[in-house]
Amino acid sequence: MTKSKPTIEVCATEHKASIAREARRVTSYDVALVAGVSQSAVSRCFKPGASVSKSTHARVMKAAALLDYIPNAAARSLITRRSNMVAVLVTNLANLYYPELLAELSKQLSGLGKRVLLFPLAREADVDRVLADVWQFQVDGVIAAARLSAEHVAEFERRRMPLVLFNRTLRDQSVNTVTCDHLEAGRMLVSRLAAAGHRRFGIIAGTEDSTVANERRRGAVERLAELGLPPPVVVPGEYDYNSGAAGLKALIAQMGGVPDAIICGSDVMAIGCLDCARHELGIDVPGQLSVAGFDAVEPSNWLSYNLTTLRQPMPKMACAAASLLCAVIDSHESQVERRVFSAQFIEGATARLHPLTHAPTLETASATGPRVPVAIM
Amino acid sequence: MTKSKPTIEVCATEHKASIAREARRVTSYDVALVAGVSQSAVSRCFKPGASVSKSTHARVMKAAALLDYIPNAAARSLITRRSNMVAVLVTNLANLYYPELLAELSKQLSGLGKRVLLFPLAREADVDRVLADVWQFQVDGVIAAARLSAEHVAEFERRRMPLVLFNRTLRDQSVNTVTCDHLEAGRMLVSRLAAAGHRRFGIIAGTEDSTVANERRRGAVERLAELGLPPPVVVPGEYDYNSGAAGLKALIAQMGGVPDAIICGSDVMAIGCLDCARHELGIDVPGQLSVAGFDAVEPSNWLSYNLTTLRQPMPKMACAAASLLCAVIDSHESQVERRVFSAQFIEGATARLHPLTHAPTLETASATGPRVPVAIM
DNA sequence: TTGTAGGCGTTATCAG
DNA sequence: CTGATAACGCCTACAA
Numbered sequence: 001m002t003k004s005k006p007t008i009e010v011c012a013t014e015h016k017a018s019i020a021r022e023a024r025r026v027t028s029y030d031v032a033l034v035a036g037v038s039q040s041a042v043s044r045c046f047k048p049g050a051s052v053s054k055s056t057h058a059r060v061m062k063a064a065a066l067l068d069y070i071p072n073a074a075a076r077s078l079i080t081r082r083s084n085m086v087a088v089l090v091t092n093l094a095n096l097y098y099p100e101l102l103a104e105l106s107k108q109l110s111g112l113g114k115r116v117l118l119f120p121l122a123r124e125a126d127v128d129r130v131l132a133d134v135w136q137f138q139v140d141g142v143i144a145a146a147r148l149s150a151e152h153v154a155e156f157e158r159r160r161m162p163l164v165l166f167n168r169t170l171r172d173q174s175v176n177t178v179t180c181d182h183l184e185a186g187r188m189l190v191s192r193l194a195a196a197g198h199r200r201f202g203i204i205a206g207t208e209d210s211t212v213a214n215e216r217r218r219g220a221v222e223r224l225a226e227l228g229l230p231p232p233v234v235v236p237g238e239y240d241y242n243s244g245a246a247g248l249k250a251l252i253a254q255m256g257g258v259p260d261a262i263i264c265g266s267d268v269m270a271i272g273c274l275d276c277a278r279h280e281l282g283i284d285v286p287g288q289l290s291v292a293g294f295d296a297v298e299p300s301n302w303l304s305y306n307l308t309t310l311r312q313p314m315p316k317m318a319c320a321a322a323s324l325l326c327a328v329i330d331s332h333e334s335q336v337e338r339r340v341f342s343a344q345f346i347e348g349a350t351a352r353l354h355p356l357t358h359a360p361t362l363e364t365a366s367a368t369g370p371r372v373p374v375a376i377m
Numbered sequence: 378m379t380k381s382k383p384t385i386e387v388c389a390t391e392h393k394a395s396i397a398r399e400a401r402r403v404t405s406y407d408v409a410l411v412a413g414v415s416q417s418a419v420s421r422c423f424k425p426g427a428s429v430s431k432s433t434h435a436r437v438m439k440a441a442a443l444l445d446y447i448p449n450a451a452a453r454s455l456i457t458r459r460s461n462m463v464a465v466l467v468t469n470l471a472n473l474y475y476p477e478l479l480a481e482l483s484k485q486l487s488g489l490g491k492r493v494l495l496f497p498l499a500r501e502a503d504v505d506r507v508l509a510d511v512w513q514f515q516v517d518g519v520i521a522a523a524r525l526s527a528e529h530v531a532e533f534e535r536r537r538m539p540l541v542l543f544n545r546t547l548r549d550q551s552v553n554t555v556t557c558d559h560l561e562a563g564r565m566l567v568s569r570l571a572a573a574g575h576r577r578f579g580i581i582a583g584t585e586d587s588t589v590a591n592e593r594r595r596g597a598v599e600r601l602a603e604l605g606l607p608p609p610v611v612v613p614g615e616y617d618y619n620s621g622a623a624g625l626k627a628l629i630a631q632m633g634g635v636p637d638a639i640i641c642g643s644d645v646m647a648i649g650c651l652d653c654a655r656h657e658l659g660i661d662v663p664g665q666l667s668v669a670g671f672d673a674v675e676p677s678n679w680l681s682y683n684l685t686t687l688r689q690p691m692p693k694m695a696c697a698a699a700s701l702l703c704a705v706i707d708s709h710e711s712q713v714e715r716r717v718f719s720a721q722f723i724e725g726a727t728a729r730l731h732p733l734t735h736a737p738t739l740e741t742a743s744a745t746g747p748r749v750p751v752a753i754m
Numbered sequence: 755t756t757g758t759a760g761g762c763g764t765t766a767t768c769a770g
Numbered sequence: 771c772t773g774a775t776a777a778c779g780c781c782t783a784c785a786a
Binding site: 452 | 755758764
């Protein structure tokens with residue numbers, strides 16, 4: 001025991017020195033040499049479920065450890081046609097909503113043995129340049145939380161590159177998709193607000209080309225029409241804090257006064273709207289005006305805001321996207337699937353959510369109703 | 378002209394069909410066949426600065442486009458020993474500060490031809506598992522915004538893997554580093570607050586093992602001592618919103634009352650502290666209490682907060698980290714360099730930054746001074 | 755400027 | 771269970 005062990009160690013350190021001298025990398029061949037087996041034996045030792053005897057496995061692993069050997073993923077992927085990398089395309093990383101998505105996605109994917117190669121898109125126009133890189137890097141699949149054109153999606157098909165769209169949809173296109181039902185979310189929000197007696201609605205929308213914002217808006221408009229309420233006034237926004245303030249002012253100007261409720265395309269815009277209303281214009285929220293957002297980002301829950309908003313079940317959605325993508329990768333079949341989740345309503349305290357009640361002993365004829373919100377159990 | 382062109386196109390579509398039939402990938406060999414040149418000619422066409430005649434280059438590029446050929450990065454990296462990927466290790470992606478870093482880093486790196494392979498660390502303990510992957514994937518270098526042990530760093534050296542630490546330092550270790558001078562930042566903050574007359578300081582620190590928070594705290598403590606002020610009371614925090622509130626309460630309990638100023642290890646904690654003070658405890662900020670944070674994350678600038686804080690020059694720092702790493706990668710020499718940046722003071726409105734002045738006609742004997750802050754030009 | 759030939763570090767196939 | 775041998779797709783001397 002004390003006689004045979006030194007040999008492998010001595011041999012390893014010696015061999016290691018020669019590797020360093022030649023400035024090469026440590027390869028499976030080096031390990032094989034030290035362990036006294038063939039190179040293919042080494043390879044098998046690193047493949048789970050391969051048939052290797054216990055004793056060789058031990059010798060090989062020891063030699064590998066001694067030499068600091070780690071298999072080269074590039075060489076492996078060349079032959080296995082699998083890089084174990086997934087590209088994640090994401091616009092506007094600065095948006096508070098995406099970091100959470102990224103963290104969650106990465107966690108889920110690494111659980112499935114995949115690593116995330118990040119492709120942030122500063123502008124939509126970058127897509128073309130970025131896609132060229134995506135093809136080069138031989139990723140196993142792509143999760144896109146960015147706007148892709150029909151042509152782009154077609155290229156994915158042509159190259160047989162598995163793709164899952166996250167919170168984006170493409171009309172008349174059969175693509176794997178994980179989304180939140182933003183239409184329903186918009187409808188839900190209007191229903192709640194309308195039930196509480198709001199009639200004059202303003203909407204601060206997202207950018208024109210955003211599917212998500214458009215769906216939310218469409219849901220809201222639809223529901224308002226169903227309820228026989230006047231159509232909302234819509235102003236554009238850029239998803240950022242300043243858009244909230246600018247949107248509020250634009251709405252007031254266009255509507256000739258403060259609306260009953262403002263629906264914002266994102267929490268950050270809602271917060272901007274809220275801050276402007278309270279600190280700049282002196283509007284009482286939710287007394288005079290109700291403000292609601294979307295996404296339930298962390299700040300929406302802070303005491304200063306306690307925003308009325310809708311939360312997407314992000315962890316579930318990320319999990320769905322990751323597992324869906326991996327299923328496509330493994331099956332090699334391009335079964336198309338759409339997983340749609342529902343948003344969860346967060347009451348918060350920036351919207352009046354219960355009908356105004358009239359004090360029973362006072363006159364009840366006033367059409368506009370009293371201005372004091374009353375909590376109802 | 379109309380006679381020779383069809384051939385290459387016809388040949389391409391034909392060949393493409395046969396590739397599809399065999400379910401193989403398009404390789405440079407296919408392109409060579411269609412273009413009627415050797416495989417090495419194709420290779421050269423995709424290498425900038427190689428010597429190829431204009432006509433072959435055109436023919437090759439046309440064939441490549443027809444076949445949707447894109448070079449395989451895995452195969453290339455096998456021989457060039459360069460993957461053009463950089464690993465970014467980052468803890469706590471949920472922290473508001475990191476997304477900005479990630480976006481900026483990724484931008485800078487892609488400008489230098491590198492892509493980001495993301496390794497988020499949920500817990501510090503994950504480092505070992507994650508590093509194994511880092512070695513496998515043959516990244517060209519690593520930027521670590523995560524805590525690494527001396528042993529870890531040693532392993533980087535052993536494997537000759539270029540490494541740049543971002544906002545972390547290692548005592549007695551010569552590693553490439555890009556940091557902000559957090560010590561100076563802590564000192565600066567205390568100087569400004571002390572000049573305005575604050576005497577009783579509380580600190581809500583970051584986690585024990587965070588270099589950044591420790592440096593900030595050390596700077597503050599040091600400067601207080603220099604100024605002959607009493608040492609601050611320090612309570613721990615976890616960098617999140619709730620830590621701010623908990624920290625505030627702990628400080629009040631330990632100090633037997635509200636301190637003059639509280640320095641928080643991060644903006645989010647400062648915001649938590651602020652919200653708790655104002656909305657829960659009814660403390661007037663900055664009338665009764667000054668609150669300051671670090672990092673100048675986006676919400677710190679919102680109207681509800683307008684936080685007094687210190688901004689790190691993130692774009693510059695990201696740029697420095699990216700270019701430093703690439704320099705190391707290209708030079709193959711392990712020149713050690715440390716680039717240190719200064720934080721910028723953001724006045725905000727949550728700290729009283731000017732000495733209390735006494736109204737000249739009133740009694741001036743009161744040792745405690747009036748409670749009304751007075752702005753000084 | 756162009757083609758030939760060898761190698762990068764694995765995995766996969768198939769005898770033994 | 772083990773070892774030779776052929777890919778995988780590309781880059782790069784070297785020779786023409």
